[in-house]
Amino acid sequence: MQDGTFLSPGHLQETCTGNANVRDCPTRQLLDLIGDKWSVLILLLLGREETRFSRLKQRIEGISQKMLSQTLRSLERDGLVTRHAVATVPVTVSYRIAPLGRELIAALQLMIDWAETRMSDVAEAQRAFDQRASGAATRFP
C-alpha cells in the first residue's frame, strides 16, 4: 500500500484510525477544546501579550461577556492560559498564555498558515460545487 507516501508513518494514525471510538482519538479531544467559536481567537491574542478581560472584550468583535468569561475559564482549566488577579479597587484581572498554550499555538501554526493561503480555494470549490448542484437541478425544468 501507498501508506507512507504522503502521511508520516507515525503512531498518530494508529490511534485515530484503528476503528477506535471517537472519544479515544486525542485529535478529536483537542478539537472539542478549541473547535468552538472563540478559543483559538483568544489563544492567539493572548499569545501576543498578556491581556485584561475588558481589553479582550474590546478586541474580539462580537463576543459576549458570557462567552468570553466561559471560554477563558475553559482555557484556564485546560492549562492553556493562566489567570492573574490584582486586588485593586475595582479588581484588575489579566490573562496570560501558559507554556502548554504556547506549545499549542506553535503546533497550530501550519494549520493557520494553510487556512490563510488555502481557504480561498475552499471557498472557490464550494462555489463550483453549489453551481454544479443548482445547474443539475435546473437543467431539466
Added chain:
Amino acid sequence: MQDGTFLSPGHLQETCTGNANVRDCPTRQLLDLIGDKWSVLILLLLGREETRFSRLKQRIEGISQKMLSQTLRSLERDGLVTRHAVATVPVTVSYRIAPLGRELIAALQLMIDWAETRMSDVAEAQRAFDQRASGAATRFP
C-alpha cells in the same frame, strides 16, 4: 516585546488579531469546516486509502449513516475529498482524498502530534483545576 520569540512573525497574526470580526478569520472558517465531530476522523481515514461508504461506516465507531453521508458531502463540497460512483448493481461508491485535503492533513500533522503527546497533560490540568475548585468550595463548610 517578545513577539518573535515563540510565534513566527507571519501575516497570520494580523488577520486574526486586528479586532476583526470572527468570520473574517480564516482559521475560524477552517475550524467551522473541520471542528465538527467527524470531519477530521474521516479525512485521516481517507488519507490512508480510498474507501467505500460502508467501510467508512464500519471503521468509524458510533457514526450514524446520516452524519457520515452529510460529512462526506460537506468535505466534497469543500474540495477536500472526491466522490467516485461505479454504476454496478447495487451502486458502488468510494471516496478519495483530494489534493487540497492531502495538503490540509499535512498542515494538521503538528497539531495531531501535539494532541497525541500533550492531551494527557491537558487532562491532568483539568483534574487539578477541578480539585482546586471543589476543594475551595468545601474548605469552608
Added chain:
DNA sequence: CTGGATCCCACGCGATACTG
C-alpha cells in the same frame, strides 16, 4: 449498498439583568 427525509432532543451561544 448508498444514501435522502423526518422527527426530536441536547447543547452552544447570544441577550439581558444582577453582584462584589
Added chain:
DNA sequence: CAGTATCGCGTGGGATCCAG
C-alpha cells in the same frame, strides 16, 4: 471592572423510516 444567573433560540447530530 470582572464576572454570575437566567432565559430562549438555532442547530448539530442521533434514531428511524424510506428509496433508487
